Structure formats: C-alpha cells, structure tokens
Amino acid sequence: MDLRFFEIYRRSDYLLLLLEGAALSAALTITAALTGMALALALSGARYARLSVLRHVAAAYVEFIRNTPLIVQLFFVAFGLPTLLGYQWPFWAHALLALTLNFSAYFSEILRSGYATVGTGQTEAAAALGLKPRQTFFKIVLPQAVAKTYPSLVSQFIFLFLTTGVIAEIGVNDLTQAGKFIDSRTFRSFEVFFTLTLIYILMSLSFKGGLAVLQRRLFRWQVAR
Amino acid sequence: MIDIQNVRKSFGDLEVLKGIDLTVERGEVVTVIGGSGSGKSTLLTCINGLEPINGGKITIDGTEVHARSTDLNKLRTKVGIVFQQFNAFPHLTVMENVTLAPRKVLGMGRAEAEAIAEKQLRHVGLADKLSTYPSRLSGGQQQRMAIARALAMSPGYMLFDEVTSALDPQLVGEVLETLKMLAEEGMTMILVTHEMSFARDVSDRVAFFHKGVMAEIGAPDQLFGAPRHPETQAFLSKVR
Numbered sequence: 001m002d003l004r005f006f007e008i009y010r011r012s013d014y015l016l017l018l019l020e021g022a023a024l025s026a027a028l029t030i031t032a033a034l035t036g037m038a039l040a041l042a043l044s045g046a047r048y049a050r051l052s053v054l055r056h057v058a059a060a061y062v063e064f065i066r067n068t069p070l071i072v073q074l075f076f077v078a079f080g081l082p083t084l085l086g087y088q089w090p091f092w093a094h095a096l097l098a099l100t101l102n103f104s105a106y107f108s109e110i111l112r113s114g115y116a117t118v119g120t121g122q123t124e125a126a127a128a129l130g131l132k133p134r135q136t137f138f139k140i141v142l143p144q145a146v147a148k149t150y151p152s153l154v155s156q157f158i159f160l161f162l163t164t165g166v167i168a169e170i171g172v173n174d175l176t177q178a179g180k181f182i183d184s185r186t187f188r189s190f191e192v193f194f195t196l197t198l199i200y201i202l203m204s205l206s207f208k209g210g211l212a213v214l215q216r217r218l219f220r221w222q223v224a225r
Numbered sequence: 226m227i228d229i230q231n232v233r234k235s236f237g238d239l240e241v242l243k244g245i246d247l248t249v250e251r252g253e254v255v256t257v258i259g260g261s262g263s264g265k266s267t268l269l270t271c272i273n274g275l276e277p278i279n280g281g282k283i284t285i286d287g288t289e290v291h292a293r294s295t296d297l298n299k300l301r302t303k304v305g306i307v308f309q310q311f312n313a314f315p316h317l318t319v320m321e322n323v324t325l326a327p328r329k330v331l332g333m334g335r336a337e338a339e340a341i342a343e344k345q346l347r348h349v350g351l352a353d354k355l356s357t358y359p360s361r362l363s364g365g366q367q368q369r370m371a372i373a374r375a376l377a378m379s380p381g382y383m384l385f386d387e388v389t390s391a392l393d394p395q396l397v398g399e400v401l402e403t404l405k406m407l408a409e410e411g412m413t414m415i416l417v418t419h420e421m422s423f424a425r426d427v428s429d430r431v432a433f434f435h436k437g438v439m440a441e442i443g444a445p446d447q448l449f450g451a452p453r454h455p456e457t458q459a460f461l462s463k464v465r
Contacts, residue, residue, distance in 0.1 A: 125312035125371075128273060129326035129378065130301040139325060143316045221316045221358040 005191050014182050021178030022199055028096055028174070029161040035096075036103025043108035044115070045137075058108075065105030071166045074098040078170040095167040095174075103160060110152045114145030147219040154211045158204050175199060226250055226286060227272065227382060227415070233280035234267055241267045243437040244281065249415060251381075254408045256416045256424040256445075259434030260460060265417045266309075268434075269384045272415070273304045285382065302330055305375030306384040309391050311367040313359035319346065320355040323374045331378065338377075345373040349403050365396030369403055376407075383407065385416040421464055425449050433457045 009015050046058035065073065078094035081087075089097075118141045126136040146153070165176035179196040183189050227249040234242035241264040249255050257265040270276040272283055274290045274297045283290040288300060314322050323342035327333045333341070346352055349369040359367055368388055375383060385404065389397045401423050408414060408427040418424055424431055425445045432442040433454065441454040452458045 121308065121310050121312040122314065124275060125308065125314075127275060128301055128306045128308075129374065130298040130330040131326060132298055135329050139329065140314055147316060219316070221318075221360065 003191060004188055005195070008182065008186050008188055008191055009195075014186075017173075017178040017182065018175065018195065018199065021173055021175035022203060024092065024173060025161070025164050025175040026203060028092060028099060028167070028172075029157070029164055032096055032099035032103050032160075033157050035100045037107055039100065039104035040107030040111055041142075043104055044111040047108075047112060062105045062108055065102060066109070070098070070102055070160075070163055071169060073102060074166060074170060077101070091167075091170055091172045094170055095164075095172045099160065099164065099167070103156070106156050106160075107153065110149045110156060111145055113152075114149035115141055117148050118144045147222055150215055150219065154208065154215075157211070158207060161204065161207060162200065226284075227413075228284045229268075229272070229281070230283070231281035232268070232271060232278050232283060234264070234271055234276065234278050241437050242271070242278075245439055247432065247439065247442070249382075249413060251413050252411045253429045254412075254414045254416070254427055255430050255432060256418055256428040257432045257434055258418065258421065258424060258460070262436075263434040264437040265434045266386050269306060269386045269415065269417060272384060273301050273306050275306075298330065302326075302378050303380055304382045304384060305378060305380035306386065307368070307371050307375055307388050309387040311359075311364065311371045311391070313362070313367045313370060315359050318356050318358055319351060319362070319370050322359065322370060323377045326374070327377050341377050341379075342373070345376045346370070348376070348406075349373045350399070363396060364392045365399045368392065368396075368400050372400075372403055372407075381413060383412055383414045385414065385418070387417050387419065389418070389420060419464070421449070421461075433460065435460070 043058050043062065046054045049055050049058075074095065077098040078091070082089075082094075122140050122144070123136055126140045127133075131139065164174060167174050168177035168180060171177075175196065179192050183192040186192065227247075229245055229247040232242055232245045233240065241262075243264075245264075245268060247255070257268065259265050267276065271278050272285075272290065274295070278291055285300065285304060288295055290297075290300060314325070317325065320339065320342055323346060324333075324335070324338040327338040327341060328335065343352065343355065346355065349372055351366060351369055351373065354362065354366065354370075359370065362370065372388075388404070389400050392400060397420070401420060404414075404416065405423075405427050416424070416428075428445045430442055431445045431448045433440050433448065433452070433456070435454075435456045441448060441452065441457045443453075448457065449461065452461055
C-alpha cells in the first residue's frame with residue numbers, strides 16, 4: 001500500500017480542519033479543567049461541611065460521576081437534560097458542561113487526598129496565630145494540598161484530554177471529529193488516524209511540558225528542597 | 226494577667242488536668258516541669274483556647290478564654306504559642322511565614338507587616354534568611370522563625386511548649402538564648418521545658434506537674450534546691 005499524506009493535506013481546508021479541531025479540543029479541555037477545578041474546590045469543601053445533607057450530596061455526586069462512563073454523562077447532558085428542561089445550547093457548550101462535571105468529581109477526590117497530607121500541626125499553628133478556618137484553608141492547606149497532588153491532577157487532566165474524542169459523538173467539531181470527517185472524504189484511514197495520533201501525542205506532551213513549567217513556577221518552595 | 230482557676234480537662238476517660246490553679250502576672254516568667262503525661266503541655270493549649278476545658282476557668286486580662294462570647298481569634302493575637310514541632314509553613318518564605326498573620330489577622334499593609342517581620346527576624350538572628358524557604362533552614366532556625374512569627378503579632382503573653390525537644394542537641398542552645406533574651410526583655414511567658422538548668426536560670430517561678438496536678442510551685446532556687454513535695458524530689462533526682 002502506498003501512503004498519500006501529501007495528497008490529503010495538499011488541500012489546505014483539511015489541514016485547517018485539523019488545526020481548528022485541535023484548537024477546540026484544547027480550549028474545551030483547558031476551560032473545563034479550570035471550571036472543573038473551581039467546582040472541585042466547592043465539592044471537596046462540601047465533604048467537610050457541618051450540614052450533613054451537603055456532605056452526602058457531594059459524596060453522592062462524586063460517586064455518580066466516577067462510576068458512569070463519560071460518554072453516557074455526555075449524552076445525558078446533551079440529550080437527556082435538554083429534553084427535560086427544554087434548553088438548547090450549541091454542541092460545544094454541552095461538551096464543556098459534561099467535561100466540567102467529569103473533571104470536578106475526579107479533581108475533588110484528588111484534592112481531598114491532598115488535604116489529608118497536610119498535618120494538623122499546620123492548622124493548629126494557623127489557628128494559634130488567629131487565622132480563621134477559611135483563611136487557614138486558602139492560605140495554608142490548599143496551596144500545600146495542590147502542590148502535593150499536582151502530578152495526579154496533571155495525569156487526570158491529560159487523561160481527560162485524551163478522552164475528549166468522545167465529544168465528536170454529539171457533533172462537536174473537535175480533533176477526532178475532524179479526523180473522522182477527512183477519513184470519510186478520502187478513505188485514507190491509515191494516514192488520517194496516524195496524523196491524529198501524532199497530533200494528540202504532540203498536544204499531550206506540550207500540556208505536560210507546560211504544566212511542568214507551571215509547577216516549577218508555582219511551587220518554587222518544593223524545588224528549593 | 227493570666228488567671229487559671231481550678232481547670233479540669235479530660236480526653237475521654239483520661240483526666241489530664243485535675244484542677245489547676247495558677248496566676249501569672251505581667252512580666253513574669255513561669256516554667257512548668259514534670260514527666261510526660263503530667264498535663265503540662267495540655268495546659269498551654271487550654272490557655273489559648275486550642276483545647277476546650279471541662280471545668281474551671283481561664284481568664285486573660287479579664288477575658289474568659291472559654292466563654293462562648295469570646296472571640297478566640299482575637300484573643301489568640303494576644304497570646305502567642307510556639308510548639309515543639311516548629312510548624313513552619315513550608316510553602317511560604319521566612320518573611321511570608323512571619324507577615325501572614327499580621328496581614329490577614331491584624332489587617333496590616335504589606336510594608337508595615339514586613340517592617341515588623343524584619344525587626345522580629347533580626348531579633349532572633351534570621352535577618353539574612355528573609356526570602357529563604359523553611360526547608361532550607363535548620364531545626365533551630367525554623368524554631369527561631371516560629372518564635373519571630375508569634376512575636377510579630379505583638380502578643381502580651383508567650384507560651385512555649387517544649388520548644389527545644391525536637392531539636393538536635395547542638396541546636397538547643399541557640400533557641401534557649403532567644404528565649405532568655407525575651408525573658409530579659411520582660412516578656413510574660415509560660416514555658417514547658419525539660420531543660421532544668423535553663424528553667425532555673427530564667428524563671429521567676431517554677432511549677433512541677435505530676436499526674437494532672439500542680440504538685441509544687443516556687444522560686445527556682447527553692448524548687449530545685451529544696452523541693453518539698455516527694456514527687457518533685459523523685460523527679461528531680463531522676464533528671465539530674
């Protein structure tokens with residue numbers, strides 16, 4: 001079999017499609033990671049809430065997300081909920097919501113494991129200095145928990161980035177969707193999916209590299225060891 | 226003035242403080258000695274409200290520590306405490322460790338807080354470590370930083386809970402020197418310690434705790450020279 005990479009991508013609109021797809025995949029993953037992190041903070045905090053209802057709701061939510069497939073969550077958000085609540089959003093918005101919900105559950109569990117590694121001596125010292133529980137959490141516990149669990153957060157981020165391909169299933173023009181489209185037009189499956197693989201690898205490694213740089217900047221105190 | 230009246234404290238079935246009475250006047254240095262499990266460290270954590278009490282009362286300058294209406298965070302700005310484990314905040318520089326509470330609790334601006342922090346850090350001999358992270362400091366330096374951190378709140382009282390017990394022997398001296406300096410400057414302090422010669426040296430009064438009871442209290446020369454209580458005699462003969 002002869003390979004025809006050049007002939008496929010000579011048509012600049014296919015290349016452009018891949019680039020746009022890659023940009024959308026990256027943008028959705030990064031945005032979902034940020035909003036997911038914000039939600040994860042609230043969720044992990046709710047696990048320590050004085051109100052037991054709040055604790056149980058947060059725990060149930062986390063279990064629900066972690067024990068159902070992403071694609072089902074996606075269909076639920078994109079097709080299930082709109083039927084019930086009657087809203088119509090663009091495809092990417094459904095995808096963003098589903099990814100955010102997914103991120104939040106996993107991130108909150110990772111954060112929770114991080115809180116547990118911060119010793120009681122730290123919170124006691126903070127209390128002794130007159131810091132309120134909220135200040136102690138944001139100034140003392142959270143930064144150390146994030147630093148300690150940073151590698152896990154990064155793995156989770158990369159893992160979800162790689163699974164974002166499923167959002168093609170609800171019609172989002174992400175990277176996988178671009179590949180599927182080009183494949184359907186050219187029938188050059190090897191070339192197309194080989195290219196896709198390469199792009200995913202490059203993007204994953206770039207994310208990892210970027211997040212490692214961020215780690216060194218954010219947690220200089222750990223490097224100082 | 227710290228006034229401790231008939232304070233009782235239990236952890237479950239175990240009563241660790243069985244009615245402690247102690248009054249510490251402004252400018253006074255009181256050291257508490259005794260075996261492990263005698264309740265001496267627990268007393269310190271009760272004084273600044275980190276631990277609730279089961280009976281009696283503790284008042285600091287007229288404010289009852291464990292009263293429901295008492296703002297503990299506010300009270301704690303008046304009573305500094307330094308622990309056996311230094312509890313340095315590892316993610317903050319020495320300067321940030323010391324400025325955190327003045328800024329967040331007292332609401333100081335950065336410049337003002339840094340000026341105070343620098344003064345206190347110079348005081349304990351760490352003026353050249355301002356932008357260093359705690360992991361780069363020795364145990365003795367970390368403990369001195371913890372002392373500066375407490376002092377930066379300008380507390381009226383300082384509590385020291387076995388602050389040299391976790392240190393390598395060669396680092397104990399530098400921390401004791403710092404404590405001695407504070408004592409000489411007139412800081413009101415309650416120290417729990419195992420350093421007997423230090424206690425004898427700096428204290429106005431020494432209290433001996435035994436099984437949750439303050440068995441004896443007196444001037445250092447009296448308590449160390451001529452202990453009255455048989456348990457004090459037994460304890461001192463063992464640690465000497």
